[in-house]
Amino acid sequence: MKAGRFWAWVVFALGAAYFFIPLIATVEFSMRMRRGVYSFDAYKVVLGDERFQATFGYSVLAAVFTIILGVLIVVPAAYWIRLRLPQLRPIVEFITLLPLVIPAIVIVFGYIRMYGSNSPLPFLASDTGTNALLVIGYATLALPYMYRAVDTGLRTIDVRTLTEAAQILGAGWGTIITRVILPNVLIAVLSGAFLTFAIVIGEFTMASLLNRPAFGPYLQNIGANRAYEPAALAIIAFAITWGCMSLIQILSRFAPRSANRPN
Amino acid sequence: MADPFLSIQHVRKSFGATTVVEDFNLDVERGEFVSFLGPSGCGKTTVLRMVAGFEEPSAGKIVVGGKDITRLKPNQRNVGMVFQAYALFPNLTVAQNIGFGLKVAGMPRADIDARVAEMLGIIKLPQMADRYPYQLSGGQQQRIALARAIAPKPKLLLLDEPLSALDAKVRVSLREEIRSIQKKLGITTIFVTHDQEEALSISDRIAVMYGGKAEQVGTPFEIYNRPATKFVANFVGTLNVLEGTVTDAAAGTVRVNSEQVSLKGKLNGSKSGDTLSLALRPEAISLGRQPGRDSSLSGEISEVHFLGSVIRVRVGIGGNTVSLDTFNSPATPPPAVGEKAEISFSSDDMLVLH
Numbered sequence: 059m060k061a062g063r064f065w066a067w068v069v070f071a072l073g074a075a076y077f078f079i080p081l082i083a084t085v086e087f088s089m090r091m092r093r094g095v096y097s098f099d100a101y102k103v104v105l106g107d108e109r110f111q112a113t114f115g116y117s118v119l120a121a122v123f124t125i126i127l128g129v130l131i132v133v134p135a136a137y138w139i140r141l142r143l144p145q146l147r148p149i150v151e152f153i154t155l156l157p158l159v160i161p162a163i164v165i166v167f168g169y170i171r172m173y174g175s176n177s178p179l180p181f182l183a184s185d186t187g188t189n190a191l192l193v194i195g196y197a198t199l200a201l202p203y204m205y206r207a208v209d210t211g212l213r214t215i216d217v218r219t220l221t222e223a224a225q226i227l228g229a230g231w232g233t234i235i236t237r238v239i240l241p242n243v244l245i246a247v248l249s250g251a252f253l254t255f256a257i258v259i260g261e262f263t264m265a266s267l268l269n270r271p272a273f274g275p276y277l278q279n280i281g282a283n284r285a286y287e288p289a290a291l292a293i294i295a296f297a298i299t300w301g302c303m304s305l306i307q308i309l310s311r312f313a314p315r316s317a318n319r320p321n
Numbered sequence: 322m323a324d325p326f327l328s329i330q331h332v333r334k335s336f337g338a339t340t341v342v343e344d345f346n347l348d349v350e351r352g353e354f355v356s357f358l359g360p361s362g363c364g365k366t367t368v369l370r371m372v373a374g375f376e377e378p379s380a381g382k383i384v385v386g387g388k389d390i391t392r393l394k395p396n397q398r399n400v401g402m403v404f405q406a407y408a409l410f411p412n413l414t415v416a417q418n419i420g421f422g423l424k425v426a427g428m429p430r431a432d433i434d435a436r437v438a439e440m441l442g443i444i445k446l447p448q449m450a451d452r453y454p455y456q457l458s459g460g461q462q463q464r465i466a467l468a469r470a471i472a473p474k475p476k477l478l479l480l481d482e483p484l485s486a487l488d489a490k491v492r493v494s495l496r497e498e499i500r501s502i503q504k505k506l507g508i509t510t511i512f513v514t515h516d517q518e519e520a521l522s523i524s525d526r527i528a529v530m531y532g533g534k535a536e537q538v539g540t541p542f543e544i545y546n547r548p549a550t551k552f553v554a555n556f557v558g559t560l561n562v563l564e565g566t567v568t569d570a571a572a573g574t575v576r577v578n579s580e581q582v583s584l585k586g587k588l589n590g591s592k593s594g595d596t597l598s599l600a601l602r603p604e605a606i607s608l609g610r611q612p613g614r615d616s617s618l619s620g621e622i623s624e625v626h627f628l629g630s631v632i633r634v635r636v637g638i639g640g641n642t643v644s645l646d647t648f649n650s651p652a653t654p655p656p657a658v659g660e661k662a663e664i665s666f667s668s669d670d671m672l673v674l675h
Contacts, residue, residue: 227421
């Protein structure tokens with residue numbers, strides 16, 4: 059084996075150890091609930107807990123609405139910027155990065171001040187309004203991922219020519235976006251959607267400060283009061299995230315291939 | 322032309338301070354195949370895009386079938402277009418691509434299927450209906466793009482350098498196929514190209530463009546044999562340009578490298594002593610004196626290129642170099658570099674460039 063290859067494997071092994079050892083330790087700890095034997099008791103407790111089901115269900119629903127809102131905002135915006143306003147791209151990219159720079163706590167306090175029960179837009183005056191505000195907040199948090207995923211997808215197709223080809227065949231903007239652009243960036247949109255899902259499922263700050271019964275605050279609550287269950291929950295949350303990532307990989311195989319190749 | 326089908330009238334297009342098309346005028350008859358020929362940046366694609374509706378003219382108007390379409394959106398014009406980059410929808414099959422315009426128009430499914438099958442027959446790819454664009458060669462993709470453009474029976478077909486991305490062999494066969502389909506369907510067609518051979522071989526008329534203007538509009542024969550401007554003469558075909566001095570304007574004689582050439586009737590407005598640019602096509606020149614050729618010039622062979630069936634010879638005549646082609650004859654060896662040579666031509670074939 060050449061020296062370069064040997065060191066490459068050493069680095070890989072170190073990286074893998076750094077990643078897997080804590081994970082294995084957590085799995086091992088989560089299975090030690092029953093004294094002296096390994097068992098899935100902690101998982102049974104967690105999965106059988108009504109609050110787990112309720113909060114997880116709530117967060118899944120919030121994630122679905124967040125994805126829908128994100129797609130409705132990001133796809134037309136990214137498409138229009140690529141087609142007609144390419145000079146605005148650096149500005150929009152900067153704006154979409156802001157949620158990574160501004161802490162969620164700042165955003166949520168801003169929301170509380172802006173949309174409190176005494177404001178002209180009293181989102182926080184009702185449960186439905188607060189839920190809607192949470193979804194809007196989540197869409198903001200997911201914006202860097204969703205925008206980049208969609209923009210990368212748009213980069214793989216000739217947006218302008220495909221748009222013109224559809225236009226000259228009689229298509230209006232609705233048809234162009236739904237039948238030409240969206241199907242060709244669907245895998246990118248799904249990538250963004252799964253990243254959004256992963257973010258929303260574990261999000262704590264916004265849900266907690268808006269007092270919503272979401273999975274993130276539940277995770278925190280269990281973590282503060284139990285020993286083995288938090289480890290089991292961490293593994294479950296990790297499995298969900300990895301499941302999402304795997305789905306992105308699987309779906310990317312079905313992406314429409316570019317037609318623009320030389321003869 | 323009494324009633325043109327397509328009329329482009331005094332069209333101008335500016336992008337900021339840059340004017341890319343200036344006072345462009347063209348009338349096209351129904352069923353005619355007109356090519357826009359010119360170098361990159363001459364404005365040919367911009368004119369085509371204005372006809373398609375992708376660009377709005379800064380001035381002037383575009384009329385199709387008696388209707389002013391200048392301000393109509395592209396999807397309201399009933400115009401078909403084939404793009405250089407094919408622009409097939411990657412997520413749709415060949416049949417779905419061809420049927421796209423028909424579906425958008427709300428045609429019943431059965432009628433769409435029938436029309437798609439008819440189109441696939443016309444482009445001779447009936448077995449490709451279920452393939453995706455990435456499974457096709459460039460030539461096949463462009464045929465599908467053509468079928469997609471003509472499936473909704475557009476009033477006008479626009480072809481924006483459709484053959485540029487293809488290899489030479491496919492380019493020749495596909496251009497013949499495009500012309501044959503166009504003739505069969507009788508569809509009025511505008512074809513944009515920078516390839517003169519393409520334009521000369523398939524067009525009814527050619528508009529040679531330069532600097533945002535139509536330098537000359539005419540049949541391929543007129544464009545090639547009677548170029549109206551120096552640019553057209555230089556751009557279309559190979560041209561030998563010789564510098565000459567008018568020796569007797571009244572008699573129509575010009576001196577080229579100390580030899581007299583008679584150009585009676587071609588020196589309109591020139592005075593004795595004026596310097597002129599004179600042009601000769603390579604095929605109008607013979608090596609040695611030939612019967613029927615009334616003029617000759619002497620020089621020395623500077624280059625010989627053996628090209629198989631043809632031998633390209635360059636002859637230095639004073640400060641000018643003249644290029645001519647002779648057929649290869651196995652019995653006659655090619656001329657040698659450095660040999661003295663005489664070229665002959667008919668003075669009728671000599672063009673005076675203005």
